[in-house]
Amino acid sequence: MINKIGKITVYVNDQEQAKAFWLNKIGFVLKAEQPMGPNATWLEVGPSDSEFTTLVLYSKAAMQQQNPSAVAHPSVLFSTTDIDAAYEGMKHNGVEVGDLMKMPYGSMFTFKDQDGNEYLLREDK
The missing domain is CATH 3.10.180.10 (2,3-Dihydroxybiphenyl 1,2-Dioxygenase, domain 1)
Incomplete structure (x- = not known):
């Protein structure tokens, strides 16, 4: 399996x-x-x-x-243990990011690669 x-x-x-x-x-x-x-x-x-x-x-x-x-x-979802640091780090590196969403079920944001493909990064705790 x-x-x-x-x-x-x-x-x-x-x-x-x-x-x-x-x-x-x-x-x-x-x-x-x-x-x-x-x-x-x-x-x-x-x-x-x-x-x-x-x-x-x-x-x-x-x-x-x-x-x-x-x-x-x-549709690719990435994981992080520190969503705030990841968000700020990507912004600092010039990555196009969406709004940081903090929901009761988790925190996440979207980002785009060099071709405009969109991904989701969510915090896993």
């Missing part, structure tokens, strides 16, 4: 811009980067060296050639 979520693919317009966004603005680490033929690179980033789950930053153009119906943006 399934025991972990391994990888989530995000289709990006420019892999180098996406890598810079996730590493420099979000604070992720580079987990893997290797060529996949003449027009594609396998590129994975994650929250830390020890985290198993990664984002695969895959070329949208390459996937549109391979399987056009697969190109969609997943």
Whole structure:
């Protein structure tokens, strides 16, 4: 049976811009980067060296050639233990963030990557 979520693919317009966004603005680490033929690179980033789950930053153009119906943006929810620090850190790094919402069931905010894809960060305590 399934025991972990391994990888989530995000289709990006420019892999180098996406890598810079996730590493420099979000604070992720580079987990893997290797060529996949003449027009594609396998590129994975994650929250830390020890985290198993990664984002695969895959070329949208390459996937549109391979399987056009697969190109969609997943709904990805990230977790943090300090929502206030994460919010201020992303704003400081120039990330486009939505309003910080503090609800009875949890605190969260949305943010956008370099391609305008939207994600949700919520606090887990």
